[in-house]
Amino acid sequence: MNKVRTWMSALCILTLLAVLFSGCSSNEGGNASAPSGGAASGAGDAKVTLRFSWWGSEDRHKALLEAIQLYMSEHPNVTIEAEYGGFDGYYQKLVTQFAGGTAPDLTPLSVDWIDDIAVKGDLVLDLYSQQTNIQLDAFNKEFLEKYAVYNKKLVGLPMGVNGMVAIYNQDFYKKFNIPENTTWDWNAMYEIGKRVHQQDPNAYLLASLDFRGFLQPYVRQKTGKQWIQDDKTIGFDEAVLTDALTYYKKMLDEGVIQPISESSLYPDISQNIAWQKGNIGLVFGLASTITKLKAQIPGLDVTMYPVPADAKESAVLVNPSNPLAINKATKYPGEAAKFASWLLTSPESAMILRDVYSVPPVEKNAQALADSKKIDATVTKAVEIALKRPGNPINGISSNQELAKLAEDILQQVGFGQQTPAKAAQEMIKRMNEKLKTIK
Amino acid sequence: MNKLRLTASQPAVLKQRSLLKRSHGLLGLLYISPWLIGFLILTLYPFVSSFIYSFTDYSMIRPPSFVGLQNYVDIFTNDPDFYKSLKVTFYYVLMAVPLKLIFALLVALVLSVQLKGINIFRTVYYLPSILGGSVAVSVLWRFLFMREGLVNKLLSYVSVAPIDWLGSPKLALFTITLLPVWEFGSSMVLFLAGLKQVPKELYEAARVDGSSRARTFFNITLPMLTPVILFNLIMQTIHAFQQFTAAFVITGGGPVKSTYVYGMLLYDNAFHFFKMGYASALSWILFVIIMAFTFLLLKTSNRWTHYEDGEGQL
Numbered sequence: 001m002n003k004v005r006t007w008m009s010a011l012c013i014l015t016l017l018a019v020l021f022s023g024c025s026s027n028e029g030g031n032a033s034a035p036s037g038g039a040a041s042g043a044g045d046a047k048v049t050l051r052f053s054w055w056g057s058e059d060r061h062k063a064l065l066e067a068i069q070l071y072m073s074e075h076p077n078v079t080i081e082a083e084y085g086g087f088d089g090y091y092q093k094l095v096t097q098f099a100g101g102t103a104p105d106l107t108p109l110s111v112d113w114i115d116d117i118a119v120k121g122d123l124v125l126d127l128y129s130q131q132t133n134i135q136l137d138a139f140n141k142e143f144l145e146k147y148a149v150y151n152k153k154l155v156g157l158p159m160g161v162n163g164m165v166a167i168y169n170q171d172f173y174k175k176f177n178i179p180e181n182t183t184w185d186w187n188a189m190y191e192i193g194k195r196v197h198q199q200d201p202n203a204y205l206l207a208s209l210d211f212r213g214f215l216q217p218y219v220r221q222k223t224g225k226q227w228i229q230d231d232k233t234i235g236f237d238e239a240v241l242t243d244a245l246t247y248y249k250k251m252l253d254e255g256v257i258q259p260i261s262e263s264s265l266y267p268d269i270s271q272n273i274a275w276q277k278g279n280i281g282l283v284f285g286l287a288s289t290i291t292k293l294k295a296q297i298p299g300l301d302v303t304m305y306p307v308p309a310d311a312k313e314s315a316v317l318v319n320p321s322n323p324l325a326i327n328k329a330t331k332y333p334g335e336a337a338k339f340a341s342w343l344l345t346s347p348e349s350a351m352i353l354r355d356v357y358s359v360p361p362v363e364k365n366a367q368a369l370a371d372s373k374k375i376d377a378t379v380t381k382a383v384e385i386a387l388k389r390p391g392n393p394i395n396g397i398s399s400n401q402e403l404a405k406l407a408e409d410i411l412q413q414v415g416f417g418q419q420t421p422a423k424a425a426q427e428m429i430k431r432m433n434e435k436l437k438t439i440k
Numbered sequence: 441m442n443k444l445r446l447t448a449s450q451p452a453v454l455k456q457r458s459l460l461k462r463s464h465g466l467l468g469l470l471y472i473s474p475w476l477i478g479f480l481i482l483t484l485y486p487f488v489s490s491f492i493y494s495f496t497d498y499s500m501i502r503p504p505s506f507v508g509l510q511n512y513v514d515i516f517t518n519d520p521d522f523y524k525s526l527k528v529t530f531y532y533v534l535m536a537v538p539l540k541l542i543f544a545l546l547v548a549l550v551l552s553v554q555l556k557g558i559n560i561f562r563t564v565y566y567l568p569s570i571l572g573g574s575v576a577v578s579v580l581w582r583f584l585f586m587r588e589g590l591v592n593k594l595l596s597y598v599s600v601a602p603i604d605w606l607g608s609p610k611l612a613l614f615t616i617t618l619l620p621v622w623e624f625g626s627s628m629v630l631f632l633a634g635l636k637q638v639p640k641e642l643y644e645a646a647r648v649d650g651s652s653r654a655r656t657f658f659n660i661t662l663p664m665l666t667p668v669i670l671f672n673l674i675m676q677t678i679h680a681f682q683q684f685t686a687a688f689v690i691t692g693g694g695p696v697k698s699t700y701v702y703g704m705l706l707y708d709n710a711f712h713f714f715k716m717g718y719a720s721a722l723s724w725i726l727f728v729i730i731m732a733f734t735f736l737l738l739k740t741s742n743r744w745t746h747y748e749d750g751e752g753q754l
Contacts, residue, residue: 006467013470092711099500116714121501261607262587264695273588402713412696416609434518 108322115396130337156323160357163386164317168282193256217315224312245421287382494720548631569625578689634668
């Protein structure tokens with residue numbers, strides 16, 4: 001009797017365990033079924049499943065989902081699984097997926113990830129190898145070579161043409177009598193910003209100045225060189241850096257920039273309450289963010305990023321908005337390439353995507369959109385302005401995350417008055433040199 | 441089963457008994473196998489892997505390469521952020537743990553009275569701690585304490601100028617500390633249980649002797665509660681050292697790294713700079729620090745902890 005009961009309980013436990021584990025594996029099956037299911041039905045007009053992942057805001061999600069639906073209806077053997085979300089944490093998730101072998105088949109890459117993922121990591125397909133499946137001649141060859149080709153590898157297809165401009169609040173301009181055709185340089189920012197703040201202590205010309213939007217370009221304008229040269233030496237000296245940090249402190253002290261204690265909580269300008277209330281004059285941003293910003297403040301216009309008359313290079317950021325890359329480990333390189341090509345070159349797709357990735361990279365699509373007024377004129381204007389004086393493309397090592405964080409820290413220390421600009425510049429260069437020794 | 445009589449069949453009986461013991465043992469293992477498998481896969485394996493990774497240079501994009509003790513050396517000699525975050529974490533622990541325990545004890549005292557419906561209050565006060573390391577609560581905290589937030593709004597009604605709760609390097613850490621202190625529920629429940637265990641005769645005796653409320657508290661209640669205090673102290677200290685969510689969501693480690701707790705340093709190195717080996721080394725250093733603190737607390741507890749049954753002395 002005892003023995004029977006023992007065996008019965010053992011059986012129950014085993015059943016429970018089996019249920020538990022089958023539950024686990026069916027979850028994994030859901031994720032893995034894409035490649036394994038496809039492999040089973042190998043060649044021919046087989047069922048293909050592609051995982052396409054991206055980041056963005058609501059309007060981008062809606063547009064891409066619509067485009068995907070259209071493609072799937074025209075190609076019934078292809079199923080595209082969409083995985084999307086916000087930008088925050090996307091890179092962390094992507095790298096973890098690559099490490100674990102579960103990365104999606106298609107994903108856009110932010111320009112500063114290209115060095116790690118595409119060049120050093122070699123995790124994406126060289127799209128030159130898929131030339132038969134991609135309409136390469138639809139893209140501007142020079143643009144491709146300059147911005148999407150690294151070490152002779154085409155790492156991704158540009159999803160748009162993006163550029164950094166100064167986006168200003170038209171009401172703010174009117175309120176403080178700033179002429180709309182003001183060409184900005186750093187002196188003008190200081191003078192006019194000072195006047196604005198004196199007139200209204202709650203108003204600031206700028207919300208904040210950070211590494212990517214100010215320090216790096218400011219220094220590059222003075223030196224004409226990369227932030228970090230290709231041979232891993234720093235492209236500037238202590239004097240230039242001290243100058244930049246002194247300017248930054250000056251701007252804070254005179255109220256041209258919102259106090260750091262207020263703005264530090266809002267890394268994203270759209271969350272900044274002062275900006276929402278119309279108390280901030282302008283912000284440096286990419287053309288692709290304009291539609292999102294206009295949703296909050298419709299009266300926005302754009303002008304050129306501040307470039308001094310004696311700048312050695314404009315340092316205006318121009319890049320292909322997020323080259324769409326294909327995972328090297330994808331089971332369907334051909335189908336993935338065909339989809340990517342359709343998404344970024346076909347007129348129907350361009351009509352759906354409009355300006356969610358800034359201006360489309362294919363000129364005739366951009367033209368068609370502008371003609372039918374489907375694209376926000378401000379976005380087109382922004383890209384035009386940026387392309388008038390594009391800066392040199394930023395090399396991989398200048399986008400290194402550790403160095404960027406170090407620069408942000410130093411900026412904050414200067415901003416909170418914890419270090420003088422001169423001392424801060426000294427320390428920054430010292431620590432940068434130390435870090436550069438450890439970076440491969 | 442005759443244990444006393446040695447017969448020819450004794451070895452067979454012994455064998456049967458040991459077989460039974462073994463099958464009981466196996467059955468026991470089977471019962472706990474779900475937990476055991478989970479422990480092996482999700483706790484022990486990552487534990488050991490992270491120890492191994494701490495001796496490598498591993499960026500997740502390329503396979504790990506062995507570097508020996510270099511990570512540990514770099515942490516101690518080449519990383520000013522390490523010392524900064526240790527300092528911030530220690531301040532945080534020194535603020536959060538005592539505050540939390542004091543609040544928990546005070547509220548438990550108030551709620552230990554036998555009133556009708558007192559259980560509702562106990563539940564309500566316990567609720568925040570269920571929200572745990574929740575991101576939603578951290579976002580709520582940010583909303584409350586930012587410059588244009590609710591707290592400043594309320595203060596403005598009593599003519600207090602807006603305070604930079606989260607933007608000032610001097611205040612930010614304190615504001616972050618308030619969040620876990622608010623979640624004192626679990627400690628409170630333990631104190632409630634502890635209070636219930638204090639023998640009523642002691643209170644009666646004290647009343648008879650004419651002891652004041654305060655003296656009763658300090659001379660009877662508190663000493664009887666010391667085991668619970670010790671437990672809460674250790675658990676909360678361990679927890680506080682591992683703080684991450686509040687700092688990450690509310691201030692991102694800023695301003696000027698004034699809320700850059702150790703958890704943030706670890707996160708940045710692991711998921712921002714993708715230095716997995718370095719981050720693993722950092723986590724093992726934290727483990728040693730927490731162990732040292734726990735050991736210290738336990739060792740010194742002999743002097744001040746009173747166990748009713750005289751056991752539990754180290």
